[in-house]
């Protein structure tokens with residue numbers, strides 16, 4: 537039997553969330569959340585602590601009933617369906633494996649609970665242990681397995697009964713960095729191999745970018761943006777998303793003028809040009825407060841040898857700190873005449889470029905299109 541399932545057609549979303557809110561003692565943990573997720577996609581809900589990610593996931597799982605709104609799984613409204621009736625596999629940070637059982641017994645457990653035909657169970661357990669590369673470890677007890685292997689047992693156990701949805705609530709948060717990065721790729725491989733619709737919750741932006749087909753960024757209970765990872769990075773919907781994903785310099789200011797999508801912004805660094813970005817094409821108004829967001833990797837530190845591209849904006853600055861991170865050099869630079877402002881800039885070629893010392897006076901350069909200007913919320 538093949539483990540691969542056809543991706544469901546795009547007609548009915550695998551998960552549909554409509555105007556869902558969850559209110560705890562007068563406070564909305566989730567407010568008016570709406571999204572559709574197509575079958576076979578890997579979605580990550582990303583946001584800071586307390587932004588409502590887990591609450592949203594728990595409502596989809598059926599552990600909590602929304603105060604308002606409707607959730608449907610494969611077209612079936614589930615708000616009145618209890619958690620154990622939903623065909624959902626779950627992996628949490630706490631794996632909750634049975635320590636006295638073997639890996640194979642742990643994986644068999646959900647099949648026994650669901651009264652699968654006993655003759656089918658061993659072959660199915662073997663297939664799912666193979667899927668997570670633990671074919672040779674079925675007889676080991678949980679305490680005889682490494683952290684990463686235990687994680688794999690938990691994944692096999694969540695998938696063995698072929699759920700229609702896989703939910704992951706920070707399952708990798710407790711692992712060390714190397715293992716976490718390895719397991720991120722494992723989740724991705726297994727998800728693709730099975731084609732199972734997956735929703736993952738994390739506050740780790742790197743994990744969200746690495747594993748997901750789509751991400752939802754949440755803040756203060758509200759969905760700020762749903763997009764493919766690269767689209768959210770290139771075209772953040774607002775200043776919150778721009779600052780939460782990536783390393784971004786923030787310049788507060790006022791709109792001084794506009795021509796097409798190019799606005800001029802009065803900032804502590806002087807008047808600069810940027811690219812206007814506002815919901816539903818709202819035009820900039822002269823004098824209105826706005827914020828310019830500029831990614832660290834879009835700023836070139838001139839004099840390092842990285843002056844190849846033509847740049848249309850320049851200023852002078854003094855290097856206040858230099859951090860060598862291996863694959864990149866991070867500069868903290870203080871623009872001349874702008875008290876209290878520090879810009880962070882990356883140089884991604886520490887081998888080919890000269891590294892500027894602290895105290896050096898340099899020119900910083902970038903392009904108008906890289907300064908994204910949002911209206912102040």
Ligand SMILES: Nc1ncnc2c1ncn2[C@@H]1O[C@H](COP(=O)(O)OP(=O)(O)OP(=O)(O)O)[C@@H](O)[C@H]1O
Nearest residue numbers: 560564565583584585586587588589590591592739
């Ligand atoms: N059962 C509950 N009763 C009351 N308030 C709750 C309950 N569950 C969550 N909250 C509150 O709702 C808000 C959102 O919590 P939630 O756990 O969904 O956030 P989160 O984004 O998952 O955060 P974290 O990354 O820290 O887990 C928080 O302010 C939290 O205190």
